[in-house]
Each structure stands twice: as C-alpha cells, then as structure tokens.
Amino acid sequence: MPTRSSAPSPDPSRGSPPLTPTADTTACDIFCAVIDNFGDIGVCWRLARQLAHEHGWQVRLFVDDLHAFQRLCPSLVIDAPRQHVDGIVVEHWHEPAHAGDTLQIADVVIEAFGCELPNVYVAAMARRERAPAWFNLEYLSGEDWVADFHLRQSPHPRYALTKTFFFPGLGPGTGGVLKERDLDAARAAFESSADARAAWWHDATGVAPPAPDATVVSLFAYENPAVDSLLEQWRHAASPVVLLVPEGRISGALGRFFELPAHASGVSFAAGTRAQRGNLTACSLAFTEQSRYDALLWASDVNFVRGEDSFVRAQWAARPFVWQIYPQADDAHLPKLDAALAHYAASLPDDARTALARFWHAWNGVGTPDWADFMRHRTTLERRAATWATELASLGDLAGNLALFAKTQLK
Ligand code: TRH
Secondary structure (H helix, E strand, O other): OOOOOOOOOOOOOOOOOOOOOOOOOOOOEEOOOOOOHHHHHHHHHHHHHHHHHOOOOOEEEEOOOOHHHHHOOOOOOOOOOOEEOEEEEEEEOOOOOOOOOOOEEEEEEEOOOOOOOOHHHHHHHOOOOOOOEEEEEOOOOOOOOHHHHHOOEEEEEOOEEEEEEEEOOOOOOOOOOOOOOOHHHHHHHHHOOOOHHHHHHHHHOOOOOOOOEEEEEEEEEOOOHHHHHHHHHHHHHOOOEEEEEEOOOHHHHHHEEEEEEEOOOOOOOOOEEEEEEEOOOEEOOOOOHHHHHHHHHHHOOEEEEOOHHHHHHHHOOOOEEEEOOOOOOHHOOOHHHHHHHHHHHHOOHHHHHHHHHHHHHOOOOOOOOHHHHHHHHHHHHHHHHHHHHHHOOOOOHHHHHHHHHHHHOOO
C-alpha cells in the first residue's frame, strides 16, 4: 500500500520525529515557492486541504514565505519551522536545498508552478523502492494548447523518474480547477439565509446589508489606471453602488478618490474606512482568511477578481465578474484573457459578449470601462454565470482529477 517512506538519507536522524502514516493513506508532499501576492500559496493551500479533507491523504506542504501564507491562514505561526495546521503538516521551506528535517519521500510529490525540488529530495525519490507519482502543477490558462499538454510526461534526464505536467484549465481534456465538495451547499446556505447575510455584513463592514436597489460590487484588484474612471461612473450612477474593497494594492486609488489622508499604517483607505461620494459608498474590508473570501463574492452582485484563485472562486460564485489577469511582459497575458473569454462568453448573444469583452479589456489596459454598457446586460450575464458554473463543474474538480490520476500511477 502506498505510504510515505524514509528514503536512505545522508542524515536521517536529524530533527523532529518522522510522520506516522497509516498503511492505507496516500502521503503527499506539495512544494510551493511564493513568487508574489497570494495566488501561489492560495492555490497550494486550497489543494492541500482538499487532498487531506476530501481524499484522506496525509499532506505536507513546503512553503518558502510564511508571511504571505499567514495572511490567508492567520493561525499559522510565522517562526515555526514545522507545524500542523488544519490537518496538514506545514514545513517552512527556508532555503531551496531544505527538504524537511527528516528526509521522507511521499507517494505523490507536487511541485507547484515549476518551483524546483531540492536536489537531495529528487535523488531520494529515485532511491525509493517505488518511484513516487511526480507532478508539476502548472498555472491556469484557458488556452487551447493546454489540453494537448495536460498529463504529458517528461522523463528525468538522470534518474529513473518521470514527471507529469498537470494543467488546470477551463475546457475538456484539462485538469479543471479546484472546487471543494461542499462549496455549492455552502453558497446555497448563505444565499438562502437573510440572517447569514446580515451577520456577514455586520462582521465585514460593521453595517447592515444595503437596500435592495443598491448594486454591491467587490473589488479585489492590482493597481489599475482604469479604476479612476470607474469610480467616477459609480459616483454618478443612476442607483446606489456599494463597493467592498479588501485592503490591498488598489486601496491607494480609493484613498485618492475620496481625498482621504493616509492611515497611521501608511495605507490610505485602510480596513474599516467607509466613504461616500454621490451614489457611491465604499467600504474597505480587512483581508480575511481564505475560507472566508467566498462569502464576499456571494454577498456581491458583481465581483472584480484577479490572478488565479480569486478568478476561479468568482466563477463558482456564479455572479457576473470582471477579471484582472496577472500582467506579463509584452502583453503576453492578453491572449490568455481572450482564451478565458472564449470559454465563458462563447454562448452569450453578440451584444452581451461584446460588452463583456470590451469591459474586461478595458479593465486590463485596453480602452475605458463603460459600466452602463456592462450593466445593460446584467440579467443575461447573471444567467450565463450560472450556466458556466455548471459547465465548468462538468470537468471535475482539479484535486479529484489529480488524485484519480495519481492512483493510476501508484498501482
Ligand atoms: O494574489 P494574486 O494576484 O495571486 C497571483 C500571484 O500574483 C501569482 O504569482 C500569480 O502567478 C497568480 O496570481 C496568477 O491573486 P489570486 O490568485 O486570486 O490569489 C489571491 C488569494 O487570496 C486567493 O486565494 C483568495 C485569497 N484572499 C483571501 O484569502 N482573503 C481576502 O480577503 C482576499 C481578498 C483574497
């Protein structure tokens, strides 16, 4: 039966006691190097929890940046080299060569986003009696080539090891995206309970939910020159707009718009701030732990999201959304934006598809956003958001797809 095995190690006796797997659990090591922001650890942490909680795997997560991780997981202890959180062993990957105090090789090894495994770990993988199932988990892209490359295998140049490339995606033949088994039920419970929504508004903003004629917009974004025009449009909107902004990279623009002085922390429009101009009321929210981010999407009518993980969550929230893709040199991100639109917007009527594409492009630096044009198609976009969530779910969830494939490799 698969299990975590201690490979012969140069110094196997160092550090904390070995993990104690039971004979029938699958041991999995995930390695995550945080490049920037929260998406790298956001995806790995979500995957780790799903594999542990839904598949019963014994998961160890190596992370090089515990500060970024702690923003998503406040119970994490910043200076602990090794700790248990939510049923997962978290190792501070404090230097690239570090592979845990005791060299133990898991049944399934996932290197996230091309981060390089420690040499000593790879060498021990090769010495293991049965080679582990080794995955490189790639970034999400909706582009067509992804299906061709998903599950391609690459033999190691020196060792008898094979690495499988696992590609998340938005279409058939890809690995899909992460989705917890209980996510739809949690959303339905939130949406059907006025008390749950009122409690959320009270906790997150300190006030009651707005009147039904208000449009609630969540705004999670990088710095974005298009925001100034949009704030002006919301200020002059025909009906109230309530903007919910997790404190972060876009907050400075809000502070300038509302002419607010910087907070003592140096952040303008810091968490807890509430400001109004014309028909726009904006609330700055504290960055919450990851599992609470979904409720913000469920409480909003339209969600602005970014990067990878919040982009996926907005799709599961099944509301109209606007994606700010992670910007790359030479506008390499724009074809990826269009590839996502091709999936999401393909079945929309021409006018709604054009308005959606125009708005997403404008939010990504090409043109000026036109809120009225976007909102003219609100009902159509709401319907599409719901059908798209069903279509996307038909790909199966990424953790389940990966677990299933790993099983075939471990037989
Ligand atoms: O933070 P992001 O921009 O992350 C990334 C990284 O930049 C990464 O290097 C890049 O490659 C990738 O994008 C494409 O956006 P993302 O992916 O949405 O991650 C944000 C995470 O933060 C997500 O898991 C949701 C979480 N989050 C919270 O936990 N609490 C909050 O209050 C908010 C607003 C977000």
